[in-house]
Amino acid sequence: MLCGALALTFTGCIDKEEEASPIYPAVASVYHASPDAPDFDVYLNNYKINTQAFKYSNYASYFNIGSGSKSLKLTPFNDDNALLDTAITFQQDQAYSLFATNAVQNLELLVVKDSLVVPNGGKSSIRFIHLSPDAPAVEINATGTSSTTLELGAAYKENTAYSEITSNTYGFVVRDAATDEELLTVQNISLSSGRIYTFVLRGYTTPPEGNSNTLNLQVVTNY
Numbered sequence: 001m002l003c004g005a006l007a008l009t010f011t012g013c014i015d016k017e018e019e020a021s022p023i024y025p026a027v028a029s030v031y032h033a034s035p036d037a038p039d040f041d042v043y044l045n046n047y048k049i050n051t052q053a054f055k056y057s058n059y060a061s062y063f064n065i066g067s068g069s070k071s072l073k074l075t076p077f078n079d080d081n082a083l084l085d086t087a088i089t090f091q092q093d094q095a096y097s098l099f100a101t102n103a104v105q106n107l108e109l110l111v112v113k114d115s116l117v118v119p120n121g122g123k124s125s126i127r128f129i130h131l132s133p134d135a136p137a138v139e140i141n142a143t144g145t146s147s148t149t150l151e152l153g154a155a156y157k158e159n160t161a162y163s164e165i166t167s168n169t170y171g172f173v174v175r176d177a178a179t180d181e182e183l184l185t186v187q188n189i190s191l192s193s194g195r196i197y198t199f200v201l202r203g204y205t206t207p208p209e210g211n212s213n214t215l216n217l218q219v220v221t222n223y
Helices: 016-020
Strands: 002-004 006-008 027-032 040-044 058-064 068-076 084-090 095-101 108-114 123-130 138-144 150-154 163-166 169-176 182-190 196-202 216-221
Touching: 084 095, 084 108, 123 150, 138 196, 150 163, 182 216
Parallel strands: 002 216, 006 058, 027 095, 123 196
Antiparallel strands: 027 058, 040 068, 068 084, 095 108, 123 163, 138 150, 138 169, 169 182, 196 216
């Protein structure tokens, strides 16, 4: 199953022109990838920046965050009890993705530096990040209507570098890197020219009782 990201608006969002500029203040996006955590409220320096419940698999696109050390706190929606409270140092002219990951009792914030360099004409730029707490190290392979084949791999909480691929429609197969067992297949993923994507592997290979968040490959459009 492939699920497109729901992009929510946080206060202080930037527009596409600012995203693509070679000089900008520090910007960050936020993604909820903890498969058993509740809906979140998100606080930056103790100021709540979400305007609605931040649900599992939700993605908030880039917003101005400014450089320097900032505190970021996640609480259950409409609840003051912190599930995670951490400090992050942001650099000027840098874009970040902030991924809330792991099971809720071990909730972590994974901070990843991004690239907003627009790919060459006729190309798309993609990277892969592994956020499934119980999945093995994996390889993701893409084949499509063109002769281009893309192969990426990562273990849990690892991400790949960006790779350019001919813009087209592809299928993707996720396999266990050690055994080559097929874990997940998705079809008909359209990648547009000049766009930057993150492929997020999330959910459980074997969900706990009562949890329906199974393994899933989600495509997030960063730009």
